[in-house]
Every structure is written in structure tokens, then in C-alpha cells.
Amino acid sequence: MKKLKIFFIVIFFVLLAIPVVTFNTEENAVSEVDNRMLAANPVSAIREGEDATQAIENYVNDRIGLRNEMIKLYTVGHDKIFHEMIHPSYVYGQDGYVFLNTGGNPVFGDYHIAFADMIKTIQDYCEAREIPFLFVFEPAKTTVLQEELEEGWNYDNRWVQQFLKELDQREIHYVDNTEILEEKTEEGEAVFNKKYDGGHWNELGAFYGVNHILEGLSEQGVPVHINTKEEFLIHEETMEKLLLSDIPIHEKIPVYERKADVECLTEQYSPEVRRDESFNHFNYYVNEQKVAEGVPRTLVFQGSYLNGLGSKFLENSLGEYISVHDYRNIFDFDYYLTMFQPECVVFEVAEYTFIEDYFPYEQIKTMNLPPVLESFEEMPEENLTMPETMYQVEEGQIYEVISIEGLSADTQYAYLQEGNQVFDLVRREDGVYTTTVEKQLLNVDNISIIAVESGKKVCYHKENR
Known part of the structure; x- marks a missing residue:
């Protein structure tokens, strides 16, 4: 009997120890169960004045070992016994519909006004360089299918119309995919799966939504190809589990397979492209047929709607299609624009992602992009010889990173010029300015550095020029 007690005590302590031993300490970790960033180390939060007890509790609750497994086990059991959705990401609607659990209703405020200002800053930056720009707003499934929400769920997204008015006031070029998805739903087309994905369109919805985006570009004179269903092999697949969950379902979903041949350059480019660690989606596709037809190289900052099911339709319609996860990475906009030299830019955001975790x-508020160099033409100019120690070149397989040191602390903007080409220089925290340029575009022996200071331009030229 004594040995049996000891055995159960050992088992008990082992079970207690497992969650501690498997505690998740990874920085910038994202939960695959509830699709959000896990609470960060509480030390920094406490230093910034947050409640210590709450910060520690959030950290432990999010990071405890086997968290995902425990959530899945509890969720599946509760669903089978009580037919209730106990899940951090999903809730049941009527008639068996599943929706993303978006929490409380957002209220329009300074955050959304600042977001509109940021989009305007990006659009102005692009237009000053004669690059067409389009902002894309993706509606939540809860918005399009409000009549299927559970009774008592008072869903309120009036902030969206206020936000779109802010875009109108700033004359921002945008597409709102709400109307097209609602229109197709009213016509009896299922543009969202009933269960499988509670938060995003299905592939039929993606087909219509992406075409609406392409039409928005076409209205600006961008020569893009609008997809047709005949360009895809269309069939159905049966899904047996809810996305990001072990909850059993049995649902047929539409699947579109493009017929066109598209070259994927992602592996070649990805190692040299800087991204946020938590949101590091990146793809580079080339559709040679569309390139030959004159479809422009397009850089798309995109979220989960396009990352998931929308990409294949852009691959089919665009020439060079370069995609970067928009969360956090959008704040390095000038870095990506200089790197990829796009001829067209799209910035896509979903309704429920206007939150601090994705866009702090x-x-x-502080996003700042440089004007074009030509806007300083009237400034007095001082010409100096460029010291050999002023610049360094770090060569990669495709790109070279050029670092500039020694510019005045009064420098407001800085540019690298070679012939008729001008590349923005981005200031790092240590005061060094950098730019990342495709190697074949630049001859570093002929570069000049132009620093815009208070009231003048200081131009550094190499001696051999």
C-alpha cells in the first residue's frame, strides 16, 4: 500500500511539473489556437508601470506548458457534451454557423483617425513617386452574415463607416469588399464557409474579393488582369475539423486551383528580406505571361485574408507579385519600397485587425516617410568630397545593403543617388543611414549621398566623379 501511495504521489508531482518544464519562453510567440501574440515577459510591462500581479498572471496563463493541448481537449469535450463553443477564437451562431470571437465592439476614436492619417502618408509617398496605391478593407464574417449571429449578440461595427468617411475626407484610394460579399450572399452564393473558417472568406469569396481589388486598381489606370472562373480548376474538399481546432465538423468547401504556370522566387529572396519575427509571411511570384502583357510589379502588404486564400488569385492576375505580412511590417514601408522598386502598391487590412497587437x-502616430528629393530643388547646395570611410557595402546574393555614417545630427532626410536613380536612406537608432538595393541596379563607384539639413542640402560626391 505504501509503495502504491508513493507511486501516485510521484505521478501527481510529475503531472504538476510537466506544464512548468514545458513553459513557453519564446519571444514574440503567436498562439496557433487563438491567433494572437502571447503575453510578453512581464518585467518590461512592470517597468512601464503596469500592474505587476496582472502582468505576471497574463504571462503565466498564456505561456504555461501544454496550453494549446489543454484548450483543445476542453473545447472538444464541451462541444460534444453540451454543444457549446468554449474556444478562445470561435463562437457559434445560428443554424450551426461558426464565427470568429472578436470580443467587444470597437468604438471609433483617435486610433482610427491616426490610422487614416498613416494611410494618407503612405499614399502621398507613393504618388510623389508616381506609383499607384490602393488601400483594401476586408469585412469580418460577422459583418456580412449578421443575420446568422446568435440571438443576444449585439454586434455593432458603426466605427467602420466613420473610418471610411475619414478615408474619403483624405481622398484615399480604397476598396471596401463589404458590398461585393454582401451582394453575392444575397444572390445565394456562399462566400464564407458555414463552419470551417470562422473569420475569413472561402475561396469563392476570395475570387470575388480579389477581383474587386483588381477592378479598383484598373480604375486608376493600372493594367491588371481580372480573373475568370475558367482559369481555375474548381472542386470541393471535405473538412473534418474546424480550422485551428480539433472540434469535429463535416463540411464541403470550394477549392480553386489555378491553371497558369507561375514561378516562385520566395526561397531565393526570403533570406535577405527583413520582417517582423512574429509576422514574417513573404512570397515572391512571377507570372511571365502577365509580365509580357505589361502587368506591373506589385507590392502587397496583406493580412490573413490574402495570406490564406487570396494569394492564388493575385498570382494568376499580376505579373510580379510580392507579398509581405502587413502587421508591424507596414512601418518599414520605405525599406520595402526601395528594396523591391514596385510599380504598384496595395495595403490590405481586415476589419478585426485594427488593434494594438498588429498595428501599435x-x-x-509617428510614422514618417521622406519626401522625394526633387522637393528640395530650391534649397542651397553644398558640395563635399565623400570620405572613403563614409559608406560600407554588405553584399548578399541578390541585394546589397549600403550603410552611411558621419552625417550631421541635423540631417532631416538622406538619399543615395546614382545617375538618375534615387534611393531613400533610412535612419537607424544608432544614427547610421541604410538602404537595401538590388545589386544589378547600382554601381557603388558612382554614388553620391545627399543630406537635407536645416536650410540646405549637403552633397557628398566620390573623387572619381
Whole structure:
């Protein structure tokens, strides 16, 4: 009997120890169960004045070992016994519909106004360089299918119309996919799966939504190809589990397979492209047929709607299609624009992603992009010889990173010029300015550095020029 007690005590302590031993300490970790960033180390939060007890509790609750497994086990059991959705990401609607659990209703405020200002900053930056720009707003499934929400769910997204008015006031070029998805739903087409994905369109919805985006570009004179269903092999697949969950379902979903041959350059480019660690989606596709037809190289900052099911339709319609996850990475906009030299830019955001985790308010408010160099033409100019120690070149397989040191602390903007080409220089925290340029575009022996200071331009030229 004594040995049996000891055995159960050992088992008990082992079970207690497992969640501690498997505690998740990874920085910038994202939960695959509830699709959000896990609470960060509480030390920094406490230093910034947050409640210590709450910060520690959030950290432990999010990071405890086997968290995902425990959530899945509890969720599946509760669903089978009580037919209730106990899940951090999903809730049941009527008639068996499943929706993303978006929490409380957002209220329009300074955050959204600042977001509109940021989009305007990006659009102005692009237009000053004669690059067409389009902002895309993706509606939540809860918005399009409000009549299927559970009774008592008072869903309120009036902030969206206020936000779109802010875009109108700033004359921002945008597409709102709400109307097209509602229109197709009213016509009896299922543009969202009933269960499988509670938060995003299905592939039929993606087909219509992406075409609406392409039409928005076409209205600006961008020569893009509008997809047709005949360009895809269309069939159905049966899904047996809810996305990001072990909850059993049995649902047929539409699947579109493009017929066109598209070259994927992602592996060649990805190692040299800087991205946020938590949101590091990146793809580079080339459709040679569309390139030959004159479809422009397009850089798309995109979220989960396009990352998931929308990409294949852009691959089919665009020439060179370069995609970067928009969360956090949008704040390095000038870095990506200089790197990829796009001829067209799209910035896509989903309704429920206007939150601090994805787009921090402080970064939204302080986003600053440089004017074009030509806007300083009337400034007096001082010409100096460029010291050999002023620049360094770090060569990669495709790109070279050029670092500039020694510019005045009064420098407001800085540019690298070679012939008729001008590349923006981005200031790092240590005061060094950098730019990342495709190697074949630049002859570093002929570069000049132009620093815009208070009231003048200082131009550094190499001696051999």
C-alpha cells in the first residue's frame, strides 16, 4: 500500500511539473489556437508601470506548458457534451454557423483617425513617386452574415463607416469588399464557409474579393488582369475539423486551383528580406505571361485574408507579385519600397485587425516617410568630397545593403543617388543611414549621398566623379 501511495504521489508531482518544464519562453510567440501574440515577459510591462500581479498572471496563463493541448481537449469535450463553443477564437451562431470571437465592439476614436492619417502618408509617398496605391478593407464574417449571429449578440461595427468617411475626407484610394460579399450572399452564393473558417472568406469569396481589388486598381489606370472562373480548376474538399481546432465538423468547401504556370522566387529572396519575427509571411511570384502583357510589379502588404486564400488569385492576375505580412511590417514601408522598386502598391487590412497587437498606436502616430528629393530643388547646395570611410557595402546574393555614417545630427532626410536613380536612406537608432538595393541596379563607384539639413542640402560626391 505504501509503495502504491508513493507511486501516485510521484505521478501527481510529475503531472504538476510537466506544464512548468514545458513553459513557453519564446519571444514574440503567436498562439496557433487563438491567433494572437502571447503575453510578453512581464518585467518590461512592470517597468512601464503596469500592474505587476496582472502582468505576471497574463504571462503565466498564456505561456504555461501544454496550453494549446489543454484548450483543445476542453473545447472538444464541451462541444460534444453540451454543444457549446468554449474556444478562445470561435463562437457559434445560428443554424450551426461558426464565427470568429472578436470580443467587444470597437468604438471609433483617435486610433482610427491616426490610422487614416498613416494611410494618407503612405499614399502621398507613393504618388510623389508616381506609383499607384490602393488601400483594401476586408469585412469580418460577422459583418456580412449578421443575420446568422446568435440571438443576444449585439454586434455593432458603426466605427467602420466613420473610418471610411475619414478615408474619403483624405481622398484615399480604397476598396471596401463589404458590398461585393454582401451582394453575392444575397444572390445565394456562399462566400464564407458555414463552419470551417470562422473569420475569413472561402475561396469563392476570395475570387470575388480579389477581383474587386483588381477592378479598383484598373480604375486608376493600372493594367491588371481580372480573373475568370475558367482559369481555375474548381472542386470541393471535405473538412473534418474546424480550422485551428480539433472540434469535429463535416463540411464541403470550394477549392480553386489555378491553371497558369507561375514561378516562385520566395526561397531565393526570403533570406535577405527583413520582417517582423512574429509576422514574417513573404512570397515572391512571377507570372511571365502577365509580365509580357505589361502587368506591373506589385507590392502587397496583406493580412490573413490574402495570406490564406487570396494569394492564388493575385498570382494568376499580376505579373510580379510580392507579398509581405502587413502587421508591424507596414512601418518599414520605405525599406520595402526601395528594396523591391514596385510599380504598384496595395495595403490590405481586415476589419478585426485594427488593434494594438498588429498595428501599435504609437507607431501609427509617428510614422514618417521622406519626401522625394526633387522637393528640395530650391534649397542651397553644398558640395563635399565623400570620405572613403563614409559608406560600407554588405553584399548578399541578390541585394546589397549600403550603410552611411558621419552625417550631421541635423540631417532631416538622406538619399543615395546614382545617375538618375534615387534611393531613400533610412535612419537607424544608432544614427547610421541604410538602404537595401538590388545589386544589378547600382554601381557603388558612382554614388553620391545627399543630406537635407536645416536650410540646405549637403552633397557628398566620390573623387572619381
